[in-house]
Amino acid sequence: MAISRLKAVYLLMHEFSLAQEMLSMLEQIALEHRLKKITKITLQLGILSNVVPEALEFAFASLAKDTICEGAELVWEKVPVLARCQSCGEEYAAASAPFACPRCQNAQARILDGTHVTVANLEGEG
Amino acid sequence: MFVEVNKNILENNEAIAQQNRQIFRHHRVKVINLLGSPGAGKTSFLEAILEEMSRKYRVGVIEGDLSTSLDAQRIARLGVPVVQINTQGGCHLDSRMIAEVLSRFDLASLDLLIIENVGNLVCPAAFDLGEDMKIVVLSVAEGGDKPAKYPRTFLEAEAVVINKIDLLPFTDVDLPSLEQELLTVNSRLQIFPVSCRQKEGLAPWHKWLEAWLGKSEGEVGHHAG
Numbered sequence: 302m303a304i305s306r307l308k309a310v311y312l313l314m315h316e317f318s319l320a321q322e323m324l325s326m327l328e329q330i331a332l333e334h335r336l337k338k339i340t341k342i343t344l345q346l347g348i349l350s351n352v353v354p355e356a357l358e359f360a361f362a363s364l365a366k367d368t369i370c371e372g373a374e375l376v377w378e379k380v381p382v383l384a385r386c387q388s389c390g391e392e393y394a395a396a397s398a399p400f401a402c403p404r405c406q407n408a409q410a411r412i413l414d415g416t417h418v419t420v421a422n423l424e425g426e427g
Numbered sequence: 428m429f430v431e432v433n434k435n436i437l438e439n440n441e442a443i444a445q446q447n448r449q450i451f452r453h454h455r456v457k458v459i460n461l462l463g464s465p466g467a468g469k470t471s472f473l474e475a476i477l478e479e480m481s482r483k484y485r486v487g488v489i490e491g492d493l494s495t496s497l498d499a500q501r502i503a504r505l506g507v508p509v510v511q512i513n514t515q516g517g518c519h520l521d522s523r524m525i526a527e528v529l530s531r532f533d534l535a536s537l538d539l540l541i542i543e544n545v546g547n548l549v550c551p552a553a554f555d556l557g558e559d560m561k562i563v564v565l566s567v568a569e570g571g572d573k574p575a576k577y578p579r580t581f582l583e584a585e586a587v588v589i590n591k592i593d594l595l596p597f598t599d600v601d602l603p604s605l606e607q608e609l610l611t612v613n614s615r616l617q618i619f620p621v622s623c624r625q626k627e628g629l630a631p632w633h634k635w636l637e638a639w640l641g642k643s644e645g646e647v648g649h650h651a652g
Binding site: 314315318319322323325326330334336349350351352387398399400401407408409410412416417418419420421422423424425426427 | 428429430431432433434435436437438439440516517518519521549550552553575578579582583610611612613614615
């Protein structure tokens with residue numbers, strides 16, 4: 302289903318600010334490791350990160366022009382939600398909402414992981 | 428060359444949010460991050476809170492909007508210290524924007540700071556501002572499917588205010604099913620059906636908020652990220 306124009310603008314705004322944060326972080330890492338170019342970035346996408354990978358890729362590619370990240374390949378790995386049940390203490394992974402506890406069925410999840418986009422690793426040239 | 432990184436791309440935002448949180452703790456001011464779609468009634472709800480609470484507590488407000496200071500003007504009329512942040516098209520507030528305006532409040536003299544986020548149920552959920560709790564304002568005019576569509580927002584909230592219940596006869600929303608839907612996502616949610624326009628259903632909310640304000644630091648739940 303096509304997303305509305307307004308929604309598309311919202312999504313892009315969001316991913317642009319995330320891409321900017323990511324780029325600043327990568328430039329800092331490149332400096333620390335004396336890299337002249339970053340060629341490949343492996344990202345872990347939490348399924349509750351509210352991030353659309355395609356939109357982040359587009360934003361990142363645009364912002365990365367004329368930087369050490371220009372043309373870098375982005376590789377995505379999906380991370381499920383990791384939750385702790387506040388009712389029975391069970392820790393469990395869940396791949397989709399509503400994230401109820403598989404042991405006691407209560408919806409009292411304290412979310413431990415799966416809400417972030419993480420740069421796992423990168424490849425570059427010195 | 429291969430470099431192991433393992434860093435959250437919002438690491439900076441989270442570090443600044445923690446600094447904000449420490450500043451709030453230091454000044455003993457409790458902080459609410461108020462979320463909701465555009466038009467859900469966040470500002471009307473905020474006005475209702477201020478009318479009740481500003482008699483007993485010292486409350487400050489940060490208004491987040493893409494542009495204009497219309498909401499801040501509404502709040503300033505109530506005699507409450509308010510700072511407007513314009514995100515210039517940005518879909519959410521981030522912790523740096525909050526840090527930048529804190530010096531404009533006399534934090535030591537405040538009991539409660541309410542941050543009204545940009546109208547949006549998606550992006551603001553990803554940005555910790557340093558708040559003690561998130562409250563979501565939902566309106567029956569938006570339809571009953573929001574909890575399932577935006578689970579993260581509701582997973583991280585402590586309470587949901589269902590606004591515009593005076594419009595229920597004109598919508599397809601069934602209030603008990605909406606409440607059930609919310610509890611399916613997060614059974615710890617406190618739910619308050621209200622009509623800000625008709626000033627209906629607000630008393631239980633005010634009571635709950637006051638009980639929360641009376642809690643000591645250690646008892647106040649917050650999401651550190």
